[in-house]
Amino acid sequence: MKIVLPANERSMEKGISVSFGRAPYFLVYDTDTQEGVFIENNAAKSQGGAGIKAAQTVVDTGAKALLTPRCGENAADVLKAANIEIYQSINGSLENNISTFNKGELKILSEIHAGFHGKGGE
Amino acid sequence: MRIAVLSGKGGTGKTLISVNLAAVSKEAIYIDCDVEEPNGHLFFKPENLAAEYISVKIPLVDNELCNGCRICAVFCQYNALAYINQKLLIFDDVCHSCGGCVLFCPEKALAEKEKNIGIVQSGTSGLVHVITGILDTGEASGVPIIKKLMQNAPAGQEDVFIDCPPGSDCIVMESIKDADYCVLVAEPTLFGVHNLKMVHDLVRLFRKPHGAVLNKCLEGYDPAAQYCEDHGIRIIGRIPFDHDLGTLNSNALIAARENGKYREVFTSLLQKVREEVQDAAAIDFKR
Numbered sequence: 455m456k457i458v459l460p461a462n463e464r465s466m467e468k469g470i471s472v473s474f475g476r477a478p479y480f481l482v483y484d485t486d487t488q489e490g491v492f493i494e495n496n497a498a499k500s501q502g503g504a505g506i507k508a509a510q511t512v513v514d515t516g517a518k519a520l521l522t523p524r525c526g527e528n529a530a531d532v533l534k535a536a537n538i539e540i541y542q543s544i545n546g547s548l549e550n551n552i553s554t555f556n557k558g559e560l561k562i563l564s565e566i567h568a569g570f571h572g573k574g575g576e
Numbered sequence: 577m578r579i580a581v582l583s584g585k586g587g588t589g590k591t592l593i594s595v596n597l598a599a600v601s602k603e604a605i606y607i608d609c610d611v612e613e614p615n616g617h618l619f620f621k622p623e624n625l626a627a628e629y630i631s632v633k634i635p636l637v638d639n640e641l642c643n644g645c646r647i648c649a650v651f652c653q654y655n656a657l658a659y660i661n662q663k664l665l666i667f668d669d670v671c672h673s674c675g676g677c678v679l680f681c682p683e684k685a686l687a688e689k690e691k692n693i694g695i696v697q698s699g700t701s702g703l704v705h706v707i708t709g710i711l712d713t714g715e716a717s718g719v720p721i722i723k724k725l726m727q728n729a730p731a732g733q734e735d736v737f738i739d740c741p742p743g744s745d746c747i748v749m750e751s752i753k754d755a756d757y758c759v760l761v762a763e764p765t766l767f768g769v770h771n772l773k774m775v776h777d778l779v780r781l782f783r784k785p786h787g788a789v790l791n792k793c794l795e796g797y798d799p800a801a802q803y804c805e806d807h808g809i810r811i812i813g814r815i816p817f818d819h820d821l822g823t824l825n826s827n828a829l830i831a832a833r834e835n836g837k838y839r840e841v842f843t844s845l846l847q848k849v850r851e852e853v854q855d856a857a858a859i860d861f862k863r
Contacts, residue, residue, distance in 0.1 A: 503655025
């Protein structure tokens with residue numbers, strides 16, 4: 455199964471990005487083959503609606519799950535329409551998040567924020 | 577004459593000045609363009625209210641016709657459209673109503689529907705006609721409401737006072753576009769100077785005749801006055817940092833209607849504004 459994680463850098467040892475919509479990269483990881491590829495998030499520099507466009511990118515990868523520290527409501531609507539589960543990531547590297555996910559220890563993201571709508575966030 | 581009152585941030589005194597100028601003018605139209613939080617009506621307490629809904633056009637998809645080409649989603653700078661599970665999702669709140677998606681759809685699968693975004697309310701308070709734009713919470717842009725407010729404003733001899741939104745972005749541009757003169761309201765602080773610079777840059781860009789009113793003036797060094805001097809902005813009025821004025825204003829009373837001293841302050845400011853507008857018109861005529 456394919457999963458997606460927002461990434462600051464193209465490295466498995468580096469931490470997960472605090473932002474989903476404006477993360478510079480996404481790691482698309484296949485839990486069966488244990489292989490991952492980094493793709494650019496072309497929504498990162500959007501004027502607005504970055505979450506929607508980023509979610510579209512995630513849907514287009516064919517992923518079944520997204521691991522993220524947080525997610526806005528518009529992005530969540532897109533992901534929901536595609537039946538993608540959103541898991542709450544933990545502090546630590548991408549690698550670490552994947553192994554925790556594989557052990558079934560990540561929780562479903564319960565809090566969907568209202569979105570920053572061009573006002574930043576972190 | 578159309579007078580726009582603006583400042584780079586909220587709380588400098590735009591409403592204080594535009595409300596009181598309208599109140600001392602014989603007959604006037606006061607237009608509140610601060611559609612995200614209009615408050616001029618709290619002072620005027622207008623009667624005989626009438627309201628009109630303002631709507632914008634947003635896309636509506638016919639999923640039978642949509643073939644998933646995504647031209648619309650790629651076109652949209654605000655990412656208001658996504659194509660998921662063979663269905664087009666439209667995010668109404670993100671849409672800026674440019675109409676581009678409808679124009680570009682090769683399958684003619686997109687049509688337009690009306691969406692209400694707020695109201696324009698009008699009423700009277702003495703001899704002042706009070707027009708207020710009110711944008712619904714959460715809407716992306718108040719510009720369509722400003723456009724309607726400006727359409728309704730007469731372009732003749734009446735005194736029209738435009739209470740602008742704070743800042744210097746699109747919605748402010750729309751508010752000052754047809755103004756004959758811009759009053760820049762500034763506070764005597766470094767932060768005030770920063771905000772004055774924003775609106776000063778804007779009115780120069782629009783080539784609008786303008787002058788500054790310094791509000792909350794104290795004794796001693798005034799960086800806003802210094803900025804005006806350094807940049808050749810005429811200071812057309814100074815309003816003191818005054819406890820009684822502050823009290824009247826925070827009780828939503830119109831100072832010029834309550835107290836002769838303040839009536840005098842705003843009457844002479846209005847006189848000054850009239851002279852400035854005439855001067856500007858004369859200079860314009862000579863060109």
